[in-house]
Amino acid sequence: MDPIQNLYAPGAGTRPPELAGRDELRETVRVVLARVQHGHSAKSVLMVGLRGVGKTVLLDRMREEAEEAGLQTLFVEASEERSLPATLAPQLRQALLKLSGNAMAQDMAQRGLRAIAGFVQTLKVKFQDIEVALDFDPEPGLADNGNLEQDLTEMLLAAGAAAKKAETVLSLFVDELQYINEDELAALITALHRAAQRQAPVVLVGAGLPQLRARMGNARSYAERMFDVHEVGPLAPEAARRAIEKPARDEGVAIDDNALQRIFEMTHGYPYFLQEWDKYAWDIADTSPISLGDVERAWATAYDAQFTKRKQPYQTQMSLATLSW
Ligand SMILES: Nc1ncnc2c1ncn2[C@@H]1O[C@H](COP(=O)(O)OP(=O)(O)O)[C@@H](O)[C@H]1O
Ligand SMILES: [Mg+2]
The missing domain is CATH 3.40.50.300 (P-loop containing nucleotide triphosphate hydrolases)
Structure with a gap:
């Protein structure tokens, strides 16, 4: 998908395209x-x-x-x-x-x-x-x-x-x-x-x-x-779904249900990880709908880019307490 149109916003204090669940x-x-x-x-x-x-x-x-x-x-x-x-x-x-x-x-x-x-x-x-x-x-x-x-x-x-x-x-x-x-x-x-x-x-x-x-x-x-x-904790499944899906839908892009499900499983609904994940999935997908395969490939990329360099298992990262910003 066109990276210029990518609305997802992983970061610290960066406005999400959809402030879900709050x-x-x-x-x-x-x-x-x-x-x-x-x-x-x-x-x-x-x-x-x-x-x-x-x-x-x-x-x-x-x-x-x-x-x-x-x-x-x-x-x-x-x-x-x-x-x-x-x-x-x-x-x-x-x-x-x-x-x-x-x-x-x-x-x-x-x-x-x-x-x-x-x-x-x-x-x-x-x-x-x-x-x-x-x-x-x-x-x-x-x-x-x-x-x-x-x-x-x-x-x-x-x-x-x-x-x-x-x-x-x-x-x-x-x-x-x-x-x-x-x-x-x-x-x-x-x-x-x-x-x-x-x-x-x-x-x-x-x-x-x-x-x-x-x-x-x-x-x-x-x-x-x-x-x-x-x-303030992770987003509940419905809110997480909205945080993932709505920005894409607004751009005319759909996301397969099993892709959504996978993102939720992997991020546990933590907002920062949702944004990060969605961003990679969007960039990697060639066409709408974004598929489970795109999400799996995004996982590999995100993992390489963000996590292996810290030399810590991803599950430890998921505790978020260790994030350094
Ligand atoms: N309700 C939400 N829905 C979707 N994304 C969110 C939501 N809240 C935060 N985010 C995303 O999560 C990331 C972390 O948000 P931030 O406000 O910096 O967290 P904190 O201040 O708790 O460390 C940002 O990328 C932001 O866009
Ligand atoms: Mg903060």
């Missing part, structure tokens, strides 16, 4: 955000799962849907090399600048920007990697104690107050949460907890590896009760 989780997050927008309580959401199950693309889609619903969002990816303040401050500033364009929220948004200024100027000594433009002078006493937990709390409360004036929700989409070190994670949890207590419309939708659950609990013992944790 409707329920998307709906859960939609309801959480809408509840908070209406002044009701709702727990923040965490999604945990192995590499390659599709957390990043799901988070990205949820963020897009929140924006479409008129909510104020920010998206950050935590990393081992960067501190939480350095990760968060620039995006928070962007969100506040947007909110300041709303007449009802302008004053509060500017106060939020002053909070960022206080936060950054005070904590820059400790977190030297913070780099963010300051739009206003700090307000003495606002988010400038020099204590991360207190200052982060004040900054989120100020940002939440601005979001409330704009009748929106500040939705923080944070990927790779497991990289945040324990002290900073504790500060974030406390800040979100205070925001919830004060009914500030601030919600975290986070994603991370399975160890995130324990890390959150270690950082703050009440974290367990603050978040709804959802496991």
